[in-house]
Amino acid sequence: MSKVVCFGEIMLRLAPAGYLRFEQAQSFDAVYGGGEANVAVSLANFGVDALFVTKVPDNPVGQAAINEMRRYGVDTAYMVRGGERIGIYFLEKGASQRPSKVVYDRKYSSVSQAQSRDFDWKKICAGADWFHFTGITPALGDHVAEAVLDACKAAKKAGLTVSCDLNFRKNLWTSEKAGEVMTRFMPYVDVCIANEEDAEKVFGIKAGSTDITGGKLSHDGYKDVARQLSDRFGFKAVAITLRSSISASDNNWAAMLYKGGEYYFSRNYAVHIVDRVGGGDSFGGGLIYALRAGLSNQEALEFAVAASCLKHSIEGDHNHVTVNEVKTLMAGDGSGRVQR
Template structure:
């Protein structure tokens, strides 16, 4: 089986322990994560060959970030070393009706200032069958947007499947800038992944009769959104995660897949959240694994949602769920009973 390549920023995550607030804490826990890196770790844990591409400084913190991927078997040989900054994000976990908060400190990070000439996509894509990135990466800088476009063009020339998670971040760019940049990338994207807000913020396509803040989602509205995305941008598939927020701790979680002909909805999970960061990334990884292994459309959406459901129970950005755990949950065993 061919390998998967993911491209993006790997950041240092600093978070107060437990549910302590930023203004309370005198201790931050340091781990690493980032959208495309999270996907790479998930896929490696599922047994696929996966390579993560980025740029990181040569100093010890940059090396620690690289090491955080190596422990899972992610190929880091194509990571460019240089620059001065590892991007940082601060995470305050929400509880009950208090939402989680993220503060970014990633301006002028190594990958944001990287240039096209530093990445040899012919070499990077050797033996690759799939390329994945997210809307976070082109949001980092004009240079990063150009890198994403160059990667997409190279992948298309080699016949590599390209998946893209919209992942709109209002703290990084405006809706207008996102639409301008991402529209240039869409001709090269085969599979587009979005949550309940992304299509509206990036493409101006809104699901009717849906109240995201109130946790009320309309399936028919999301069918219309997916159809419009396929018709307007030529995607082969659109996958939409459907999060119904009861509180910061408790959500209902499901998803929809549209292949241009039919709609496929997953079962719905009632999840109690330990850490929601990386939930969407584990969903994307599940879709990629299913696609690489030629799962049916219904099997694909069930597997992806199960992978993401499990991630919500795991601390940190990375999904430590095993392939067998995901398969068992996707097959219907969500009892949580002790295994012994």
């Protein structure tokens, strides 16, 4: 069976218990996560052979990160050991009108010091049919960006489908730098995934008649964004998640897919949030699974949105749901009734 390759950083997430603020915390709960790692775990949970590529320190913490991925059935054969440390992020979960906060501590992390020679991309891509990365990884440094570019070239040469979640992070780089670097990867990308802000922050393409702070999203505006992205870069598909934030605790969640010249919109879910970190990654994992499984364009979109809807109810970065659970929600059973 062919596999999906994901390349990025796995991080240690430290968070106060429940909804405590940083200054209230006497201890921190520790889990692992990261954009591409979350996608790999989602795919493994769906029964896909997923391979995660990264660099972690050659110490017990790095080994714990490797063990985390193995725990969920992800292939860790190309999690390279070396470098100084694992990246950390601190998460303060928001509630009601108080937003969540993230503080990064990832300078000099092993992945940020990785170079192309750390990875044998020809060997890594052998037996795979899909390669996935996000805009977070090249933002970690110029050497990492070169590694991502080499990976994209190797993936296309080997005939893999390439997907990219733009995932703009203002704490990692500027819009100008992001646009300059990400433009280099786009000729190799088949499926582009973005949210309400990514296209604007990275490529200057803004959805008209939209106010994400006020919770106003325009379908026509996002149709235009998807079309412009596709026209500029030749993508085979563009998926855009549509999050309308009522508060930190309650969101409306949906998405759009532009493929084959047609626009598809999912149903909308009113989500009461347990943990929203990894929501976009769970959408990406769901979309990759569904497209590889041969679902129709509408069904693939609905599967991805339902999978990510469920993720918002799960603590931690990873999406611990099965294909059957996602299909149950797709079929309309969102009652949350106890299953016995």
